[in-house]
Each structure stands twice: as structure tokens, then as C-alpha cells.
Amino acid sequence: MSYLEQLFSLEGKLAVITGGSRGLGRGMAEALLGAGAEVILVSVDERRLQSTERELSSEGLKATSYRCDLQSVDEIERLCDFVQQEHGRVDILVNAAGVTSGWNEVLEYPDEAWEKTLKINLEAPFRLCRGMAQLMTEGGGSIINITSLAAERGVPDPAYSAAKGGVKSMTRSLAVSLGKYNIRVNNIGPGYIRTDMTNLSWSDPELRERRRQSTILKRWGQPSDLAGTVVLLASDAASYITGQDFYVDGGWLVNFD
Incomplete structure (x- = not known):
């Protein structure tokens, strides 16, 4: 194995990835x-988890799965306990699970939508960072959180924007706190990627084209576009990178056209 291959290799590493049964999570898991890496896929949807396992297996990729409702503090604690008991450590955590509220009218915004969005998009990533970091203190590790363009620009979903802005700031704080354990913490911020979460934009031809034109590269992204970034941040190639934001957005943020 060459020097560069060794830098990017994840052989012998254990990764836990939430939202791993579909969309961005599945793409990064692949x-x-x-x-x-050895990968544990985490999702609340057990049927989809099993289906994803089978599909990955047919491609020669072996993953294991664990059902967890990220709105439940108890279930998050059980997930951390499971990883500790079965493996004794974890090397990589990717907090890819996320939801949007489905609401954009502030005057009618329901408390339930606010609470669910914050629980899954902000509170769960913190609890997982805290729990999994305890399994990284001896050997170090990499935590990769998923932020959003909504952390940088105004979008009409206050709960989602607040959660993703919180993740962005939380990542920097955790990077400072966990650096002494050689635990690196970074953000990936996807742009307009073709997944279930972007169906609203994709299904509207006018909106789909507007999103495409808003990127410098003039195309929508695919989950596979995040592959290089997640492998980089998980690997020794990023051993001196922590507390940073990596936007994989086709140039959307810097485009003022």
C-alpha cells in the first residue's frame, strides 16, 4: 500500500453513522x-435498514445495522452502550440523520414541529458526540457533523435553521474541548443534493431549475458527491484538521450571480 493509500485508508476503523439507511447517510456509509471501515448503520426505520444492508451486501459491502429513535434519550444511551459492549471503541461518528419541519409560516409554527426538529437535528448529535467521544478518548477519532446552507443564509424554517446553526457552532466548541484526546470534530455542509429531503424543490420544475442555476457548477449534487469529503475527514489524511466547515454545494454559498 502506497503512502497516499495509507493516508486515506480506513482499514481497521469502526464507524457509526446515523441516517445511514438512505440519502446522504447511505452515500457516506458506502x-x-x-x-x-467497518460501519454500523443507525436509523429509526428498521425495514429500510434491513433493505439497505441487503443492497450493500449485494455490492460486496458488509455493514451492520442498529435501530434507534434519535428523539429518545434512552435509545441514544442504549446505542452508545451497545457500541461499547460489542466493540469497546469507535473511531468515526457521522451524525447524518436529519429532518425538516415541513413548516415555513412562523405565525402558525407548531411547538411540536420545533421540538422534533431540534431533538433530531441538534440534541441527538450532541448526545451522540458526548457518548461516542467517551469511546474515543484512548485512541482518538473523528466526529463528522452535518450542517446546512441554512446555517449561513436565511431560509423560511426557523427550527431547521436554528438547529443547523447550532450544529455549526457546537462543532467548533467540541473541537476545542476534545482536541486534547486527539478527537477531531468537523462539519460537512451539503448543498442541493438529490435526496428525499429535497423532493419539494426537485418535484417543482421551476424551483429545481432555480436551484441548479444558483450553483456555480450548474448542477444538482448527488449523495456520492460527499464521498471524498467524508473519507478525507474520517482518515489520517485530515489528522491536522479540526473545527472546520466543508461545504459541498457546487459553489452555491459564494455565488452572487
């Missing part, structure tokens, strides 16, 4: 598996 990338980590392809780089040699």
Missing part, C-alpha cells in the same frame, strides 16, 4: 465501507 464511501466509508469502500475505504475499508
